[in-house]
Each structure stands twice: as C-alpha cells, then as structure tokens.
Amino acid sequence: MSSTTAFDRIAIRTIHAACPHDCPDTCAIRVTVEDGKAVKVQGDPDHPPTHGALCTKVSRYPERTYHPERVLHPMKRVGPKGSGQFVRVTWEEALADIASRLKAIAARDPEAVVPYSYAGTMGLLQGESMDRRFFHKLGASQLDRTICSAAGGDALAATYGGKVGMHLEHYADSKLILIWGSNSIASNLHFWTFAQKAKREGAKLICIDPRKTETADKCHQHIALLPGTDGALALGLMHELIVNDWLDQDYIDRHTEGWPKLRERALQWTPERAAEVCGISAEEVRQLARDYATTKPAAIRLNYGMQRVRGGGNAARLIAILPCLVGAWRHPAGGLLLSASGWFPRNAAHLQHPELMPAKRPRIINMSTIGDALLEDRSPAFGPKIEALVVYNSNPVAVAPESPKVVKGFLRDDLFTVVLEHFMTDTADHADYVLPATTQLEHLDVHTSYGHTYAMFNEPAIAPLGEAKPNTQVFRELAEYMGFTEPCFRESDESIARHALNGVDFETLRAVGWVKLPIADAPFAHGGFNTPSGKCMIDAPGLGVPDHVPNYESVQSSPQLARDYPLAMISPPARNFLNSTFVNVKSLRDIEGEPLVEMHADDASARGLRGGEMVRVFNQRGEYRCRLQVSPRARPGVVNGLGVWWRKLGPDGTNVNEVTHQQLTDLGRGPAFYDCLVDVRAV
Numbered sequence: 001m002s003s004t005t006a007f008d009r010i011a012i013r014t015i016h017a018a019c020p021h022d023c024p025d026t027c028a029i030r031v032t033v034e035d036g037k038a039v040k041v042q043g044d045p046d047h048p049p050t051h052g053a054l055c056t057k058v059s060r061y062p063e064r065t066y067h068p069e070r071v072l073h074p075m076k077r078v079g080p081k082g083s084g085q086f087v088r089v090t091w092e093e094a095l096a097d098i099a100s101r102l103k104a105i106a107a108r109d110p111e112a113v114v115p116y117s118y119a120g121t122m123g124l125l126q127g128e129s130m131d132r133r134f135f136h137k138l139g140a141s142q143l144d145r146t147i148c149s150a151a152g153g154d155a156l157a158a159t160y161g162g163k164v165g166m167h168l169e170h171y172a173d174s175k176l177i178l179i180w181g182s183n184s185i186a187s188n189l190h191f192w193t194f195a196q197k198a199k200r201e202g203a204k205l206i207c208i209d210p211r212k213t214e215t216a217d218k219c220h221q222h223i224a225l226l227p228g229t230d231g232a233l234a235l236g237l238m239h240e241l242i243v244n245d246w247l248d249q250d251y252i253d254r255h256t257e258g259w260p261k262l263r264e265r266a267l268q269w270t271p272e273r274a275a276e277v278c279g280i281s282a283e284e285v286r287q288l289a290r291d292y293a294t295t296k297p298a299a300i301r302l303n304y305g306m307q308r309v310r311g312g313g314n315a316a317r318l319i320a321i322l323p324c325l326v327g328a329w330r331h332p333a334g335g336l337l338l339s340a341s342g343w344f345p346r347n348a349a350h351l352q353h354p355e356l357m358p359a360k361r362p363r364i365i366n367m368s369t370i371g372d373a374l375l376e377d378r379s380p381a382f383g384p385k386i387e388a389l390v391v392y393n394s395n396p397v398a399v400a401p402e403s404p405k406v407v408k409g410f411l412r413d414d415l416f417t418v419v420l421e422h423f424m425t426d427t428a429d430h431a432d433y434v435l436p437a438t439t440q441l442e443h444l445d446v447h448t449s450y451g452h453t454y455a456m457f458n459e460p461a462i463a464p465l466g467e468a469k470p471n472t473q474v475f476r477e478l479a480e481y482m483g484f485t486e487p488c489f490r491e492s493d494e495s496i497a498r499h500a501l502n503g504v505d506f507e508t509l510r511a512v513g514w515v516k517l518p519i520a521d522a523p524f525a526h527g528g529f530n531t532p533s534g535k536c537m538i539d540a541p542g543l544g545v546p547d548h549v550p551n552y553e554s555v556q557s558s559p560q561l562a563r564d565y566p567l568a569m570i571s572p573p574a575r576n577f578l579n580s581t582f583v584n585v586k587s588l589r590d591i592e593g594e595p596l597v598e599m600h601a602d603d604a605s606a607r608g609l610r611g612g613e614m615v616r617v618f619n620q621r622g623e624y625r626c627r628l629q630v631s632p633r634a635r636p637g638v639v640n641g642l643g644v645w646w647r648k649l650g651p652d653g654t655n656v657n658e659v660t661h662q663q664l665t666d667l668g669r670g671p672a673f674y675d676c677l678v679d680v681r682a683v
C-alpha cells in the first residue's frame with residue numbers, strides 16, 4: 001500500500017481513479033490532491049466512454065469522504081441492539097474479540113456465520129477478494145448475491161450465454177433506440193450522452209417505462225406500460241413481426257435455436273391482447289413493432305428496472321430475442337445492452353481462492369430473503385440458525401425487501417453482527433462492532449464495468465482517514481487472528497490487482513487508468529454468441545421458450561389482494577442518491593427534499609387527496625409515511641415511491657421497503673421490488 005509520506009512529498013498532484021459505485025458508467029476520475037487532501041474530483045476527458053463528466057452525486061465525493069460523520073475508528077455496541085450507542089475501541093480489541101466470537105460459532109457450525117455484501121464498491125479487490133478467501137476458509141455459508149440483477153443476468157446467460165451486449169459508444173450511430181426499463185438520465189448518464197448524439201443525427205428515441213421519467217420527457221415517445229408487463233409487450237411485438245413478414249429469416253435460421261416454438265406462442269399475442277395486459281393501446285404496440293422492424297440500425301438499452309418483478313427473467317429473455325428476429329445484431333449500432341460485465345476476463349480463481357472452501361460446499365443463503373433467513377431456526381432443510389453476520393459494501397436494513405422482518409432479524413439479541421462501513425447507516429446502527437472502512441480515494445482497486453468495455457484502475461489518492469482500513473486489510477488481519485496460515489492471506493493489494501484480470505496488461509492499466517477490451521464492433525453479426533452452440537437460445541435448455549408471467553401481486557394472480565390494495569407501487573432510484581448511498585450527504589438530500597410518493601391526479605381525487613399532504617402507503621405487510629406528490633410522472637393505477645432513503649432520515653423511521661415482499665423472480669431468485677400492491681390514505 002502507498003504510504004502517507006510518499007503523498008506528502010508532492011504538494012499538488014492528480015491521480016487516476018475510477019468511480020466505485022453500482023452504476024453502469026464506471027467513470028474515469030481525476031483527483032486533485034493538495035498537501036495530502038483531496039480537493040477536487042473531475043471526470044477524465046480522455047476516457048472515451050465517460051469523456052470527462054461526472055454525475056452530481058460523485059462530484060460531491062470529497063464532501064462524502066471528509067463528511068464530519070465518517071466512522072473513523074472501530075466501535076463496540078454498549079446500548080441495546082439497534083440503539084446506535086457505541087464506544088470507541090482499538091483495532092486490536094475489536095479484531096481479537098470478533099475472531100474469538102467467530103471461532104466459537106464456527107467450532108459448533110461454520111455455516112452459522114454468514115457474509116453479507118453487495119456493490120457498495122464494485123472494486124474487484126474491495127468487493128470480492130480477501131473477503132471471499134476469508135469466508136471460504138472459514139467454511140461460512142455462501143451468499144447468493146441476487147439483490148439487483150439476478151433475473152436479468154440469468155436471462156442473458158440463458159439466451160446469449162453471458163452478460164454481453166453492444167458497445168456503449170455505438171449507440172451514437174443508432175437510428176432507433178428503445179430505452180426500456182431505464183431512467184438513463186438518472187442512472188446511466190453517459191449512455192444518455194450517446195443517445196443524444198444519435199438523436200441529433202435523426203434517431204428516434206422511445207422510452208418504455210411505467211413512470212414518466214426525466215428520460216421519458218426527452219424521448220420522442222413514451223410508452224407507459226403497467227409494471228411487470230414487458231413480456232406481454234415483447235410477445236405482441238413478435239406477433240406483428242411475424243404477420244407483417246418483418247423477420248430476418250436468414251439470421252434466425254443461422255444463429256438462433258428454438259424459434260418455431262416461440263413463433264407459435266407469439267401468434268397468440270395479438271396487439272389487442274398485449275395492449276390489454278400492458279394497459280396501453282393496441283396502436284402503440286403496432287407502431288412500436290413497425291418502428292422496430294423498419295428502422296435500421298435499431299438498438300435496445302434494457303436496464304434492470306424491468307426485471308424486479310415475478311416474471312422479470314422471462315421478460316428479459318423475450319426482449320433479448322428481439323434483436324435476433326430483425327437481424328439487428330448485423331450492425332455495430334444494432335442489438336441490445338443490459339450488462340457488459342460478462343466481457344471482462346475476471347480472474348476469480350486468484351481473487352477468491354474457491355479451493356479454500358470445504359469439500360462439502362457450504363449452504364447458500366439468498367441475500368434477497370435475509371429477513372426470513374434471520375428469523376429461521378435450525379432445521380434439516382435450512383441448516384443451522386444464523387448466529388453471526390458480517391456486513392460490508394451493503395446496507396441491508398434499508399435496501400432489502402420486507403424490512404419489518406429484516407429489522408426484526410437484525411434486532412435479535414443472539415445474533416452477532418459486524419459491519420464495515422463509512423457511516424452509521426441503518427445497518428451499522430444494529431451492529432455489535434462497526435469497523436471503519438476506507439473510501440475509494442483511500443484504497444487501491446481494479447474495476448470492470450457493466451455499461452462499457454474498459455477495464456479501470458483506481459490509485460489511492462490520499463492516506464486513509466482516521467483509523468479506517470480497506471476491506472482487504474480488515475480481512476487480512478482478521479485471518480491472522482483466526483490463525484489462517486495460507487500465503488494468500490498475506491498477499492498485498494498491489495499483487496492481487498496484478499492478477500485481477502486475465503490478459504489485461506497491468507502496467508498499461510495502471511499508467512493510463514484504463515484498458516479497452518478487444519471485442520468486435522458488431523460482436524454477433526455472424527452469431528458467435530457465448531452459448532455452447534454459438535447460437536442465441538430462444539428455447540433454452542431446462543427452461544423451454546419464454547412466456548409472459550404476471551406479477552405475484554396483480555389482478556390476474558391475486559384478485560382479492562388487488563381489490564384490497566388497488567395501486568401497483570414501483571420504487572425506482574432517486575437521481576441524487578445511489579441506492580441508499582449519499583442519502584446522508586446534505587447537499588444531495590436537499591435536492592431530493594424528502595421521501596415522497598408520486599400519484600396520478602385521478603387516483604388522488606378518488607381518495608380525496610390533493611397532493612402535498614403526508615400519506616400512509618400500506619399493505620398487508622406494513623406501512624410507511626411520506627409526502628404525496630400528485631404528478632403527471634405517475635400513470636393511473638401506479639404509484640412511484642422514489643429512492644432508497646435511510647429509514648432513520650424518513651418521517652416515521654421507515655422507508656419504502658416496509659411494504660415490499662420477499663417472493664422471488666422466475667429466474668435468478670432475485671427480489672421483486674416492483675411487484676407490489678399498496679393503497680394510500682391521508683395520515
């Protein structure tokens with residue numbers, strides 16, 4: 001690791017960094033450091049996909065890093081669970097006690113220990129290296145990291161053989177772009193720049209989203225379908241491609257498998273039928289099909305917003321098949337992008353050392369049902385009761401579905417909880433130990449991206465603040481306290497970084513800050529998908545052909561529930577937060593204002609609501625309070641509860657996940673956050 005003195009010798013320097021957040025863009029950053037202090041972060045204008053612009057959130061990174069409430073030393077709980085009362089302790093005291101508690105639990109059953117982490121940082125080092133080695137060696141339960149993208153990810157794997165798709169830059173040359181389940185201006189800003197270029201060159205932009213987002217405002221057309229009906233829309237489009245003879249039969253014959261079976265199914269989805277399910281007009285389905293079939297090159301930017309429902313996997317498969325049916329892949333500016341992460345040659349064997357795991361593989365706990373899991377007793381089906389939880393890079397008390405159960409689990413007195421954090425989040429409040437973590441400015445890392453195809457390097461810009469340590473260092477030291485003697489527990493961050501990606505020249509990566517992966521401009525122009533046959537699998541082994549699957553909570557699946565709670569609620573990200581990160585940065589929180597729910601004027605007047613008042617959003621699981629905004633951004637029948645606020649910063653100490661549920665998606669066992677019925681009343 002770099003030392004403080006090395007930084008201090010030079011008064012002003014600029015350092016290559018990469019944005020660590022769970023955002024498709026993975027921006028290249030230049031950090032200006034003056035006398036050991038980071039004074040400015042700027043986008044790096046030389047980085048082709050992100051070209052020198054940072055979003056508002058990350059422009060405030062120094063404000064977040066030097067925030068007066070940063071956790072800067074280890075802390076031990078003294079008050080009751082969840083009270084947030086802690087005292088300062090030394091690292092030695094904290095690590096020795098944590099190790100002895102984990103040893104005692106592991107001696108009974110190591111599977112009673114569960115790691116809980118997600119993409120607070122997407123770095124390969126701070127997110128999936130020493131930590132994984134540690135839990136593998138311990139024999140702890142494995143964590144299935146499903147909370148964001150599992151349904152769509154598995155859909156891409158089944159269809160294309162991996163999370164692969166178009167190059168970001170080529171969207172600039174598309175003539176039609178379907179922005180599908182994505183609020184790009186908020187969550188994928190650098191894609192939007194390329195879409196704008198295309199628009200200036202005459203491309204048509206169509207947004208498919210239940211919410212009239214700021215992105216929808218700037219597209220030529222907005223199709224406001226009901227949540228969880230994207231599969232029906234895709235089938236309706238296929239119907240039109242077939243009956244109008246708009247298929248690229250040559251591409252289908254050469255590069256796909258299983259079309260005849262899906263063709264039969266699609267023929268049953270007339271525009272009228274699809275339109276009724278989607279809550280749109282048949283003419284919208286017909287026109288969209290005509291645009292998609294007759295404009296070339298046509299590109300789809302799919303995002304994870306559309307797969308957080310019961311049928312999210314099937315819907316993503318159906319949409320991923322569309323570019324094959326019209327031969328859109330033949331052109332570099334045609335095709336689809338949901339995630340590019342599968343293009344990166346991650347060296348998981350070196351990063352994670354899976355061979356450290358016991359021969360009998362430990363059980364797998366699904367992070368999306370952590371509420372239920374924490375409340376389970378030992379049983380033959382479940383295994384041991386969870387006795388210890390080590391949380392890092394995640395804030396489950398705020399972000400996991402059905403928080404009444406998550407909170408109850410975290411409040412268990414017989415649960416030992418360690419949280420590695422920058423701040424006292426809702427989750428950290430429930431810890432037995434809070435350990436101070438470094439931010440991206442303070443540690444070294446290597447990054448992949450899910451929105452572009454450049455490997456990225458992050459050089460530490462400043463020395464760790466206070467007593468903060470990188471996640472890698474915490475697990476390195478904890479391994480020593482546990483008595484783990486394998487040499488991999490002594491490997492330095494720099495050495496891990498050198499081995500993190502196969503076939504990417506480390507010296508270039510470090511010197512330039514990024515390396516572009518060698519991927520063909522039109523990667524599937526001649527087939528060559530990542531599947532065993534090289535074909536796009538319309539009929540995927542073990543899954544059959546995809547179909548529309550209605551939401552768990554819908555008129556079709558649960559008519560009584562739909563009478564009791566007639567509003568479908570989605571809870572997409574707020575523009576100025578990143579999931580629950582940045583909610584405590586005042587300048588950004590001031591822009592967002594306060595937790596709110598958007599509702600269409602008709603739904604409001606039917607409930608005697610005028611807008612501006614405090615309301616209860618409720619269902620059979622719970623209720624939370626927030627401000628009502630009567631807004632044209634909401635379509636009739638759907639309410640939008642924005643952002644993942646910190647519970648303790650909400651008006652009643654809860655947030656939107658108070659009402660979401662833990663039922664899982666059809667593929668990937670992910671959460672169905674946007675498959676949720678509620679009603680709303682004045683407080």
Ligand SMILES: Nc1nc2c(c(=O)[nH]1)N[C@H]1C(S)=C(S)[C@@H](COP(=O)(O)OP(=O)(O)OC[C@H]3O[C@@H](n4cnc5c(=O)[nH]c(N)nc54)[C@H](O)[C@@H]3O)O[C@H]1N2
Binds near residue numbers: 023188230573
């Ligand atoms: N500013 C900001 N940027 C972010 C994030 C953030 O919190 N804030 N989150 C990051 C994360 S974790 C991720 S996973 C990525 C991707 O993040 P996503 O969660 O995909 O983010 P959005 O682009 O907002 O896309 C969600 C959009 O899908 C819409 N939607 C909801 N239900 C449906 C549906 O059933 N069908 C369709 N067609 N649309 C639906 C929502 O109204 C919303 O506009 O973005 C990342 N970027």
Ligand SMILES: Nc1nc2c(c(=O)[nH]1)N[C@H]1C(S)=C(S)[C@@H](COP(=O)(O)OP(=O)(O)OC[C@H]3O[C@@H](n4cnc5c(=O)[nH]c(N)nc54)[C@H](O)[C@@H]3O)O[C@H]1N2
Binds near residue numbers: 147392393644
């Ligand atoms: N209702 C509803 N719920 C949702 C969503 C939704 O759209 N609606 N979106 C879902 C999605 S897409 C996702 S991805 C999840 C995201 O959920 P999480 O992965 O939990 O993401 P964040 O809320 O951003 O919390 C990340 C935490 O990691 C910490 N962190 C960052 N860097 C580091 C580091 O280097 N070391 C350590 N130790 N900690 C660090 C940050 O301080 C932050 O508190 O939320 C999901 N929850």
Ligand code: SF4
Binds near residue numbers: 019054056
């Ligand atoms: S959050 Fe996204 S847009 Fe903002 S700086 Fe990071 S990668 Fe770029």
Ligand SMILES: [Mo]
Binds near residue numbers: 022147148149304
């Ligand atoms: Mo996510």
